[in-house]
Amino acid sequence: MKLQDSLPVDHRLGQVYRYSAGTIGLFLVVFGIFGFTNHVGFFSTHGDKVAGMSSNGLLSLLSVLFGVLLMAGAVRGGNDASTLNICVGVLFILSGFVNLGLLDGKHNFLAFHMQNVLFSFVVGVLLMMFGMYGRVTTHLPYDNPYWKERHPKAAKRQHVDLPTSALPQG
Structure with missing residues (x-):
């Protein structure tokens, strides 16, 4: 890989x-x-x-x-x-x-x-x-794809907690 x-x-x-x-x-x-x-x-x-x-x-x-x-x-x-x-x-x-x-x-x-x-x-x-x-920092926002890649479990929890207007479309 x-x-x-x-x-x-x-x-x-x-x-x-x-x-x-x-x-x-x-x-x-x-x-x-x-x-x-x-x-x-x-x-x-x-x-x-x-x-x-x-x-x-x-x-x-x-x-x-x-x-x-x-x-x-x-x-x-x-x-x-x-x-x-x-x-x-x-x-x-x-x-x-x-x-x-x-x-x-x-x-x-x-x-x-x-x-x-x-x-x-x-x-x-x-x-x-x-x-x-947007790739390297200690304070990436939760919707940043690099943060999501590094923290998959937390990203799933954040995804549930976000309002539907903030969710990615498509």
Whole structure:
């Protein structure tokens, strides 16, 4: 049994996962395309300025690939988009830490500068926050599908206690 098989589906939360993945993915694709138009070397360690950040061919390619991946997650939606947001967010944060250590070095193959590191941290935290939205907290509401999945007996009792107008339709 896969983890995704046991997760509930909630369309209201799915919109948050979908729109956040799509928006950030679109921004990454646009950033990558602008990086390609500057014709900077693929492994240039100095890069060229694009949207206030440094970029080279490799960073542009990675930006487009991750942007397309996030937009594909947005199309798929639901729990898949949520999990993808969390995973890509973790990768962005790890990338920020790794590239922070490589700044101004000869192994800075992504041409990162401090703006890129900060951007990587901010996008990573945003993706993780949007991916975990409504899934991870100690105070989920009783009608949240993740709370119901974790507390099936209590969810049945709550279901009985709710007025009929609050019960799911269909």
